[in-house]
Amino acid sequence: MGQIENVLSENRAFPPSEEFRAEARVSSEQAYQRMHAESVARPEVFWDRVAQDLPWIEPYDKVLDWSDAPVAKWFSGGKLNASAVCLDQHLETIRSGKRAIIWEGEPGDTRTLTYTQLHLEVCRFANVLKARGVKKGDRVAIYMPMIPELAMAVLACARIGAIHSVVFGGFSAQALADRIEDGGCSAVITADGGWRRGKVLPLKKEVDAALENLAAKADAPEVHTVLVVRRTENEVAWSEGRDVWYHDLCAEASTECEPEPMDSEDVLFLLYTSGSTGKPKGIVHTTGGYMVGAYFSTQMVFDLQDEDVYWCTADVGWITGHSYIVYGPLANGATCVMYEGAPSEPHEGRFWEICERHKVSVFYTAPTAIRTFMRWGDEHVERYDLSSLRLLGTVGEPINPEAWMWYRRVVGQERCPIVDTWWQTETGVIMIAPLPGVTATKPGSATRPFFGVDAAILDEDGKELGPNEGGLLAIRKPWPSMLRGIWGDEARFRETYWSKWAGEPIYFPGDGARKDEDGCFWILGRVDDVINVSGHRLSTMEVESALVSHPVVCEAAVVGRPDDVTGQAICAFVTPTKEAEVGAALIAELNAHVSKEIGKLARPAQIRFTDALPKTRSGKIMRRLLRDIAAGVETVGDTSTIEDLTVLAKLRGFED
Ligand code: 7RM
Numbered sequence: 001m002g003q004i005e006n007v008l009s010e011n012r013a014f015p016p017s018e019e020f021r022a023e024a025r026v027s028s029e030q031a032y033q034r035m036h037a038e039s040v041a042r043p044e045v046f047w048d049r050v051a052q053d054l055p056w057i058e059p060y061d062k063v064l065d066w067s068d069a070p071v072a073k074w075f076s077g078g079k080l081n082a083s084a085v086c087l088d089q090h091l092e093t094i095r096s097g098k099r100a101i102i103w104e105g106e107p108g109d110t111r112t113l114t115y116t117q118l119h120l121e122v123c124r125f126a127n128v129l130k131a132r133g134v135k136k137g138d139r140v141a142i143y144m145p146m147i148p149e150l151a152m153a154v155l156a157c158a159r160i161g162a163i164h165s166v167v168f169g170g171f172s173a174q175a176l177a178d179r180i181e182d183g184g185c186s187a188v189i190t191a192d193g194g195w196r197r198g199k200v201l202p203l204k205k206e207v208d209a210a211l212e213n214l215a216a217k218a219d220a221p222e223v224h225t226v227l228v229v230r231r232t233e234n235e236v237a238w239s240e241g242r243d244v245w246y247h248d249l250c251a252e253a254s255t256e257c258e259p260e261p262m263d264s265e266d267v268l269f270l271l272y273t274s275g276s277t278g279k280p281k282g283i284v285h286t287t288g289g290y291m292v293g294a295y296f297s298t299q300m301v302f303d304l305q306d307e308d309v310y311w312c313t314a315d316v317g318w319i320t321g322h323s324y325i326v327y328g329p330l331a332n333g334a335t336c337v338m339y340e341g342a343p344s345e346p347h348e349g350r351f352w353e354i355c356e357r358h359k360v361s362v363f364y365t366a367p368t369a370i371r372t373f374m375r376w377g378d379e380h381v382e383r384y385d386l387s388s389l390r391l392l393g394t395v396g397e398p399i400n401p402e403a404w405m406w407y408r409r410v411v412g413q414e415r416c417p418i419v420d421t422w423w424q425t426e427t428g429v430i431m432i433a434p435l436p437g438v439t440a441t442k443p444g445s446a447t448r449p450f451f452g453v454d455a456a457i458l459d460e461d462g463k464e465l466g467p468n469e470g471g472l473l474a475i476r477k478p479w480p481s482m483l484r485g486i487w488g489d490e491a492r493f494r495e496t497y498w499s500k501w502a503g504e505p506i507y508f509p510g511d512g513a514r515k516d517e518d519g520c521f522w523i524l525g526r527v528d529d530v531i532n533v534s535g536h537r538l539s540t541m542e543v544e545s546a547l548v549s550h551p552v553v554c555e556a557a558v559v560g561r562p563d564d565v566t567g568q569a570i571c572a573f574v575t576p577t578k579e580a581e582v583g584a585a586l587i588a589e590l591n592a593h594v595s596k597e598i599g600k601l602a603r604p605a606q607i608r609f610t611d612a613l614p615k616t617r618s619g620k621i622m623r624r625l626l627r628d629i630a631a632g633v634e635t636v637g638d639t640s641t642i643e644d645l646t647v648l649a650k651l652r653g654f655e656d
Helices: 018-023 029-041 043-051 082-091 115-131 148-160 173-183 203-215 246-252 287-301 319-331 350-358 367-376 401-411 490-498 540-548 584-597 623-631 645-652
Strands: 062-065 073-076 099-104 110-114 139-143 163-166 187-191 194-196 199-201 225-229 243-245 267-273 281-286 309-312 335-339 362-365 391-395 418-421 455-458 471-475 511-515 521-526 530-533 536-539 553-563 567-576 606-609
Touching: 029 043, 043 062, 043 287, 073 287, 082 115, 082 148, 082 287, 082 319, 099 115, 099 148, 110 115, 115 148, 115 246, 139 148, 139 173, 139 203, 148 163, 148 267, 148 319, 163 173, 173 203, 173 267, 173 281, 173 584, 187 203, 203 225, 225 246, 243 246, 267 287, 267 319, 281 287, 287 319, 309 319, 309 350, 319 335, 335 350, 367 401, 367 567, 391 401, 401 418, 455 511, 521 530, 530 553, 530 567, 536 540, 540 553, 540 567, 540 584, 553 623, 567 584, 567 623, 584 606
Parallel strands: 099 335, 139 163, 139 187, 163 267, 187 225, 225 243, 309 335, 309 362, 362 391, 391 418, 567 606
Antiparallel strands: 062 073, 099 110, 194 199, 267 281, 455 471, 471 511, 511 521, 530 536, 553 567
């Protein structure tokens, strides 16, 4: 367990203020203890009670069926529709006229949709999909900017029972093609472009390139429809028959569309995430359990109240956007802010300006963003009236105590509790986080397990470790929103998540952690070959394959190194061919190549050329050594198995 160190020795604690506690949904330690104990000991009873809140079309007959572990069935026999949970149920209530989405485009244009209006738009969108022949069970790729139509597209798929696979707009054509192919998508929803840092991100162009790439493959799925939303009005190429403008079809579409009754265990969506191999995994989430988890965690962790204005700054292309922009908040009838663009556009106070303008009360963002704001300076925050804020959240990576304290002091004005939420694409919803009306928060700790979560720290042999001992995070019981599989690869699903320890199935998330004497969890980061850059997961193998696919690269090894702003940064060690001209031009070329293969987010922060990589006698690249070299720290531990010690000496010479 060499890489797990108990580095943090943070002991400040911040209990919720009396004012906050007085209004909170859960406000006593005893209540948390009692509810948590019940949720773990008798999950069927606990989750049955929660699930009663959802508008089931047909009731379920069994809360949990774990007989086919590690594939769980939750709420078997029940029928519901996720879009009806998010929309229809509010229409008969006082919430029908409540704002569902307050949207701002990067250039400053705005749009507000009430629940009634959003419902109408989603029905219309669903009818457009139907008119194009999209049906229940079909996979639909969504590759869009952060515009209201993205939420509509997601909900429209859910309404007709089509499985959505949202691909983040920052991914390249190649990455999009891989995901369309793996998921067997037959339709793509996109936009002409989106605004990012004052420029148009040409999404339709990327879709064209992706589909051209797939057309060259023998067994690739046939995409019959590319549905294009007009956003930026840039020129786009057009493939007659395949490509259709949303605004053309929408004019003729009815605004009535009955939600498809979906089985609890019908797939709601696929979302691709990186693992420790080069091939991203299509994480499978189903309808009933996911919706129960999204609904309940949003309500509890953000202590959601009817008058809240809630803003999660993630992109819908990530799981955070699925669960905490779309499904969770809308299932609760919340008012959500959605913003298209960059935080620096047109000035570094844009986020705070948005908070002031819309009186945001709950604000959820990522540590990398917080560190960026810190760097930009307090004045950009202090210029705005943030007195509407009452709760702050973070997600995506461990937050360093300094950034946490800054967030609390400068953004939260020492008044707002901070919920540091640990979870994953695979877990569907928040797993470890404070209950803001109860838990004393600690800078850098996600604190305690959420309801239904039986978290523990185990060693490699499955032995539970004592307080503050670093080990592997483990989840010992099934939970409603857990992944049901990896699309098309059951063996990998079992192998990756369920085979770390012998005996009863235990979920292995791939993170190292420790638990302190108060039962608070401190996540220490990944223990596999996954790097986390600005909260975005990338596998070292994925970036390596991209590099090696360039003709002048013989071999590549990619590691993460600590970075003040992005958490981790990508450092690539590359052995070029003899003919290659090593220098700045090649670095630029390799960066462009990685952008093309995966997307800009995967570009190495540093590329180092080397004649050889350090390897063990069995030929394994010694990543631990490379990590140390990349971080510029003295190499510790055993180097006796290294094949050629001169390689190491040479690599050190590259240190800058
Ligand atoms: C929601 C999301 C998951 C990985 C996870 C961790 C890391 C996420 C935290 C965190 C420390 C946190 N899904 N991670 N949240 N580490 N504290 N609060 O990020 O699938 O994209 O990534 O992110 O390593 O395994 S994800």
